[in-house]
Amino acid sequence: MRYMGPFPAKSTVEMASEINMPGPVCLIENSDQELVVKQEALDILSAIKQPVVVVAIVGLYRTGKSYLMNKLAGKQKVFVWTLRDFSLELEINGKPVTPDEYLENSLALIKDKTPKNLNESRKCIRKFFPEKKCFVFDRPADKTYLSKLETITEGDLSKEFVEQVGEFTSYIFSSAKVKTLSGGLKVDGPRLQSLVVTYVNAIRSGELPCMENAVLALAQIENSAAVQKAIEHYEEQIKQKVQLPTETLQELLDFLRPIEREALEVFMKNSFKDVDQMFQKELKDLLDARQDAVVKKNIDVSSAHCSDLLQDIFGPLEEEVKQGTFSKPGGYFLFLQRKQELEKKYNQAPGKGLQAEKMLKAYFESKEGVAATLLKMDQSLTEKEKEIEVERIKAEAAEAANRELKEMQTMQAQMMEEKEKSHREHVRQLAEKMQQEQRQFMAEQQNLLFLKLQEQERLLKEGFEKESRKLQEEIEKIKSSSSSCTIL
Numbered sequence: 001m002r003y004m005g006p007f008p009a010k011s012t013v014e015m016a017s018e019i020n021m022p023g024p025v026c027l028i029e030n031s032d033q034e035l036v037v038k039q040e041a042l043d044i045l046s047a048i049k050q051p052v053v054v055v056a057i058v059g060l061y062r063t064g065k066s067y068l069m070n071k072l073a074g075k076q077k078v079f080v081w082t083l084r085d086f087s088l089e090l091e092i093n094g095k096p097v098t099p100d101e102y103l104e105n106s107l108a109l110i111k112d113k114t115p116k117n118l119n120e121s122r123k124c125i126r127k128f129f130p131e132k133k134c135f136v137f138d139r140p141a142d143k144t145y146l147s148k149l150e151t152i153t154e155g156d157l158s159k160e161f162v163e164q165v166g167e168f169t170s171y172i173f174s175s176a177k178v179k180t181l182s183g184g185l186k187v188d189g190p191r192l193q194s195l196v197v198t199y200v201n202a203i204r205s206g207e208l209p210c211m212e213n214a215v216l217a218l219a220q221i222e223n224s225a226a227v228q229k230a231i232e233h234y235e236e237q238i239k240q241k242v243q244l245p246t247e248t249l250q251e252l253l254d255f256l257r258p259i260e261r262e263a264l265e266v267f268m269k270n271s272f273k274d275v276d277q278m279f280q281k282e283l284k285d286l287l288d289a290r291q292d293a294v295v296k297k298n299i300d301v302s303s304a305h306c307s308d309l310l311q312d313i314f315g316p317l318e319e320e321v322k323q324g325t326f327s328k329p330g331g332y333f334l335f336l337q338r339k340q341e342l343e344k345k346y347n348q349a350p351g352k353g354l355q356a357e358k359m360l361k362a363y364f365e366s367k368e369g370v371a372a373t374l375l376k377m378d379q380s381l382t383e384k385e386k387e388i389e390v391e392r393i394k395a396e397a398a399e400a401a402n403r404e405l406k407e408m409q410t411m412q413a414q415m416m417e418e419k420e421k422s423h424r425e426h427v428r429q430l431a432e433k434m435q436q437e438q439r440q441f442m443a444e445q446q447n448l449l450f451l452k453l454q455e456q457e458r459l460l461k462e463g464f465e466k467e468s469r470k471l472q473e474e475i476e477k478i479k480s481s482s483s484s485c486t487i488l
Contacts (some may be wrong), residue, residue, distance in 0.1 A: 021223060025038070025040055025041045025471040026038050026040075026041060027041040027042075027045075027196065028196065028200060035200050035203055035204060036200075037196055037197055037200050042193050042196075044189075045189040045190065045192055045193040045196075046189060046190050047189060048188060048189025048190075049188055049189065049190075049313075050188060051170075051179070051186040051187065051188055052178065052179055052187055052189060052192050053176040053177065053178055053179060053340070054179045054187075054192070055172055055176055060110065066399055068079050068165065068168065068169075070347070071165055071168075077442070090102045090136055092105050093225050099134035099135060099136045100133065100134050102134060102136075103132055103133075103134035104132075107122045107126055107130075107132075108462060109122055109123070109299075109459070109464055109467070110461050111464075112465065118305050122129060123467070127455070130451035130454070130455070131451075133165065133175075135168045135171070136164065136165065137161055137164045137165070137168075138158055138161050138215050139158060139161065140157055140158055140161045141156055141157050141158055141161070145157075149245040156222070159173060160223065172177060174356075177362055179192065181215055181218075181272075182215065182441075184437075184440040184442065184444070185272045191218055191222070194214075194217065194218045194221055195215075195218060197212050198213070198217050198218070199214060199230045202214075205214075215273065216273065216275075219272055219273040219345060221271060222270065222271065223262055223271045223273075223278075223279035224276050224279065225270065225271070226266070226267045226269075226270035226271040226279065227271075227279055227282055227286065228266060229267070229270055230263040230264065230266045230267035230270075230283055231263065231283070231287075231290070233262060233266045234259055234260065234262075234263040234287060235291055237259040237262065237291070238290075239293060240254075241255060241257070241259065242255050242259075242294070244294075244297060244298050244301045244302075244352025244353070245298050245299075245301045245302035245351070245352070245354065245355070246298060246353060246354065247352075247353060247354060248354050249295065249354055249411045249414050249415075250414055252294070252295065252298050252354075252413060253415075253418045256291055256294065256418075257421065257422075260287055260291070260422060260425070261425055261429075263283075263287060264283070264287075264425065264426060264429050267279075267280065267283050268430075268432075268433050269319065277430065280426065284422075284426055287421070287422070288422070290352045291418075291422075294299060295415075297307075298353065298354065299354065299355055300354065302352065302353025302354055302355035302356070302359075303355045303359055305351065305352060305353060306352050306353070306355050306359035306360070307359060309346065309349055309352065310346065310359065310360065310363045313342050313346050313349075314339075314342055314346075314363065317335075317338055317342055318367075320338070321335070321370055321374075326374050327374070327377060329379050329380035330378065330380045330383065331374055331376060331377070331378055332371075332374045332375045332377075332378040332389075333378075335371070335374050336371075336425070339371075343360070346360060347360075356367060357400075357403070357404075357407075358404060358407075361366065361400050361404065365397075368393075369384055371393070375389055375390070408474055421479065445478055445481065448478055449475065449478050449479065452471060452474060452475050452478065453475065455471060456468050456471045456472065456475065
């Protein structure tokens with residue numbers, strides 16, 4: 001019989017052929033009456049990035065379990081977890097039946113003096129494993145070979161057993177479903193690794209393993225990793241697509257916006273059960289900080305480049321001032337003419353970035369003393385002409401300061417608008433994810449409701465009206481949750 005069980009006494013792992021694993025490896029063992037997770041198996045699990053299938057095979061000692069494990073080994077493209085199997089005589093009241101019919105009959109509830117725990121075990125299997133499949137294996141070989149099944153050749157095995165193994169493995173390869181958590185999250189190697197460790201630690205501490213707690217613990221790990229993946233994507237795309245400095249802040253923001261959208265998509269794809277959007281809020285804060293850092297770096301790169309460019313262009317003019325070239329009658333206006341020519345050259349230079357005007361203004365302000373001295377020393381100008389020139393310089397400075405203030409206000413408005421766009425994008429993607437999860441939840445609930453109704457019908461046919469009424473309560477809860485579900 002094949003069924004899935006989360007708490008095996010002995011288990012093995014087996015994985016895709018590209019992972020170096022020639023045979024089954026023990027995942028959980030019973031060591032000194034205590035369950036222990038094997039580190040070697042955890043290391044293997046952590047390397048499996050594909051979704052995994054969990055298969056449980058339970059049964060008596062030396063009935064071919066290891067043989068089945070080896071038949072599965074190296075042939076699955078996904079992960080398989082095997083336990084043990086046992087064989088059955090397929091008869092009911094002396095009449096032959098199929099393996100599946102025998103299984104369903106074995107799980108039928110019995111009235112009268114049946115021990116309570118026997119019916120409880122059957123109820124549990126019927127409740128937790130609505131879809132069941134049974135395989136029966138004849139004796140693998142003559143009894144002389146039973147103790148060495150793992151080493152004998154196929155030719156020494158029973159023909160019937162080999163055929164049955166073929167049917168079993170064919171079913172596993174074609175029909176076994178990827179392990180999925182509530183919400184449709186497919187379990188890969190690292191996720192199964194986390195679940196196994198959580199379960200075993202709970203059992204070792206004497207607690208009852210709780211699926212909800214295990215999934216929430218897994219969500220913490222997954223969502224933290226999802227945030228990191230999103231940030232890594234953001235930073236990598238910045239390196240590849242953004243060339244600093246940009247000529248304007250808006251140009252930079254236009255580059256950053258699709259990159260942030262992609263990073264958010266990476267997070268949404270890899271996150272689940274983000275209660276109260278705690279991790280999405282963390283991501284938003286980190287992305288805002290990254291954006292602010294890029295904006296600042298853009299300013300710094302532009303400032304540094306402009307500073308070097310100003311020194312290259314105006315350096316020769318400074319040397320002429322030091323040499324007294326303009327310390328003569330008419331020298332002041334000659335200095336202004338030369339300064340204007342160099343300013344034009346500076347303005348025409350490409351790639352200065354958004355700090356071009358601000359850095360030019362700051363440079364001129366730092367040289368105001370030089371211009372004032374030359375103006376004062378120029379004997380070709382009357383005092384009235386000098387006063388007029390001073391007023392002109394003040395007016396130009398005031399106009400430049402006004403332009404700088406307006407530019408700062410424009411940049412602040414652009415940043416605020418970009419933050420609002422970012423917020424809307426986060427809300428949009430969250431809404432899409434919630435709708436997708438709601439659809440998945442509704443599909444799961446409908447499937448669960450269908451299976452519950454099937455089980456209820458079976459209980460009524462078997463004459464267990466009390467159990468049927470209990471099941472009806474569960475059905476009503478499912479209907480209620482489906483009609484008023486809220487996806488976090």
